[in-house]
Amino acid sequence: MAGEPAPISPDARRALEKDLADLRAERDAVAATLRGGNDYEGDRADQADELQRADDLTRLDDRIDELTDRLKQAAVAGPPAKGVAGVGSRVTVRFADGTTQTLHIGEIADDEDPSVVTADSPLGRALMGRRSGDAVAYDAPAGPSTATVTSVGDTHSR
CATH class of the missing domain: 3.10.50.30 (Transcription elongation factor, GreA/GreB, C-terminal domain)
Known part of the structure; x- marks a missing residue:
């Protein structure tokens, strides 16, 4: 089964969609705090904080991509065959x-x-x-x- 798209239950789909929406909202909030560009006017603590938010943004983008891919794979897989154990069984x-x-x-x-x-x-x-x-x-x-x-x-x- 490895490498094949795996189906998910309706409850799991809803939970993943909620997580995805929450992550997107968090990403938007973090992105709004970034100054952009390389001109730091603050001290080293401000620079470190800016770098941490940029790292957070990358982590959020990676997780958003992961959940988006998982939802796409589940859509391709469809439900498991009758009598065969799968997610939701x-x-x-x-x-x-x-x-x-x-x-x-x-x-x-x-x-x-x-x-x-x-x-x-x-x-x-x-x-x-x-x-x-x-x-x-x-x-x-x-x-x-x-x-x-x-x-x-x-x-x-x-």
């Missing part, structure tokens, strides 16, 4: 110790919902593109681990 997994858990593959971690695994986490990456009955291997904090996908639900908005 509910996936029930039986772990090596016999426990079963239903997880939601998300684009963004959610501290309020421990059932969310991000698509770029070790378990999330292992689940992407899998179907019911597939065995997966992934690196858990305690070391290598395995699990079996017992079911894959359709993507839906939470």
Whole structure:
């Protein structure tokens, strides 16, 4: 799956679009504080502050480009096929110790919902593109681990 555009859930799309709007507003605010040009009339502290804002602007531009690209890739990818785990899917997994858990593959971690695994986490990456009955291997904090996908639900908005 690496290198292929990955779909995202409607909730993740909305969150990324909000982050993008916030970053653009922050960028506009930072850009408005820059004097432009190389003629610094202030002391070294003023010059350092100006350089820091220019660095902030570059960081914001990079993040804006990253989010814009991610949203474009998601639009190209479309939703995952029915029965195939992808961003937004509910996936029930039986772990090596016999426990079963239903997880939601998300684009963004959610501290309020421990059932969310991000698509770029070790378990999330292992689940992407899998179907019911597939065995997966992934690196858990305690070391290598395995699990079996017992079911894959359709993507839906939470």
